Amino acid sequence: MPLFLGIDTSNYTTSVALYDSDNHKDYSARKLLPVKVGEKGIRQSDAVFHHTQQLPDLVEKVKKYIDKPITAVGVSAKPRPVEGSYMPCFTVGLGLARSLSTLLNVPLYEFTHQHGHIVSALYSANRLDLIxxxxxxxxxxxxxxxxxxxxxxxxxxxxxxxxxxxxxxxxxxxxxxxxxxxxxxxxxxxxxxxxxxxxxxxxxxxxxxxxxxxxxxxxxxxxxxxxxxxxxxxxxxxxxxxxxxxxxxxxxxxxxxxxxxxxxxxxxxxxxxxxxxxxxxxxxAKPEYSTDNAVGISCLAYRGWKDATG
Incomplete structure (x- = not known):
């Protein structure tokens, strides 16, 4: 079964997902970034640190579902598809995705966090036909x-x-x-x-x-x-x-x-x-797919690979 890896390091959640294109199933792991009691948000420097700490654990959690080589890697490279859209937290996921793509010798597809949200919603509602x-x-x-x-x-x-x-x-x-x-x-x-x-x-x-x-x-x-x-x-x-x-x-x-x-x-x-x-x-989107997650990114990696290979 072709497997497609998705990585998303948003402002509040670290997420890793696998999409099995043969069986139309996903396997994912995610973890909220810790926010100090009384704080109203998280600084980008703290977000970068926690993503770096949490990503290895999440990769280990999805590893048990990898029974064949990964075909392609997808990642949220920035928040939105507009010029100047940038947040430091997304560089953590992009760095890991680039490294894995190079080591595994598979294609890397970059998307936006916003695209990932949309596709995750469509996937969870069984409405990918809207793409x-x-x-x-x-x-x-x-x-x-x-x-x-x-x-x-x-x-x-x-x-x-x-x-x-x-x-x-x-x-x-x-x-x-x-x-x-x-x-x-x-x-x-x-x-x-x-x-x-x-x-x-x-x-x-x-x-x-x-x-x-x-x-x-x-x-x-x-x-x-x-x-x-x-x-x-x-x-x-x-x-x-x-x-x-x-x-x-x-x-x-x-x-x-x-x-x-x-x-x-x-x-x-x-x-x-x-x-x-x-x-x-x-x-x-189903509740578990409505919050930040990498499932939509893994589905997009599949579509990117499919479009590239015909």
Whole structure:
């Protein structure tokens, strides 16, 4: 079985994956970068250090699935497919990928972290058939809140984004105010699931773009007024959901009834996902494929090799 190795060293996760193209299966290992208690993020110098420390362990974990030579190596070389896109953390994965490609004498294919997210979502939803077609892909995380128009050649064009705070940043900031541990997504979701009432958030859009910072101020007021933590958490998530929903509707009005694909850590939230699936005809990455991972990169390595070899 041809095996394709994928490596992704994002701002918060170290990830290694193998894609078995014969059986359409993946084998992956990933590990979050440690963030000090009380910190709101991680410095790039620390991210580089931890990726360097964690990659050997993850390679060892996937090694047991290697029963034939690796055919090609794929890697996230930078965050996005735009000029000047760069983060030091991605150089760690790129360095390892280049070394392995040379030692194994196999092709190396470089992609962007954003391409990897999209393909991971399509793979997990069994919708790789959308590659080669036009669709809209949302990438909603701590570092990105964007809608991307993907064309038939898999080129990406930014068509909507946040004008201030990213959705994941809002989740973390509000989570910290509520006493959650950074990154706060899972704990905030647990709190929100205990709220059984209703809220009526009113998101702010400017054309197809959005403004998210308002939810932080509103949640601070709720906390100051002793609103229960569960309700504050629920309001935060529903505000983000309503924002993304309104963006999707605006984009459909502008570009037509194209397929919608959702990926990124924020979109793995069960409250947002279950509601959006009822409101829209859309594709969601499974939760384990929605957060940062190298599975999409390993699938792209296969496609790169296939295109090159015919």
């Amino acid at each position: 080669g077609k036009e669709f809209i892909s949302f990438h909603v995380s701590g570092g990105t809140t964007e809608a991307l128009l993907v064309d038939e050649d898999f080129n990406i064009d930014l068509v909507a984004n946040t004008l201030d705070l990213n959705a994941g940043q809002a989740v973390d900031r509000i989570g910290l105010l509520l006493g959650c541990t950074f990154p706060c997504g899972k704990e905030l979701e647990k709190l929100a699931l205990n709220f059984k009432g209703k809220v009526k958030p009113k998101p702010t859009l400017k054309g197809t773009n959005c403004c998210i910072s308002g939810v932080e101020n509103q949640c601070k007021k709720m906390i100051d007024n002793n609103v229960p933590k569960e309700e504050v958490a629920f309001y935060c998530l529903k505000y983000i959901e309503e924002t993304i929903y309104k963006m999707a509707i605006a984009l459909k009005d502008k570009y037509g009834d194209l397929p919608l694909v959702f990926a990124g850590g924020v979109m793995s939230n069960s409250i947002i996902r279950e509601s959006m699936e009822k409101r829209l005809d859309c594709v969601f």
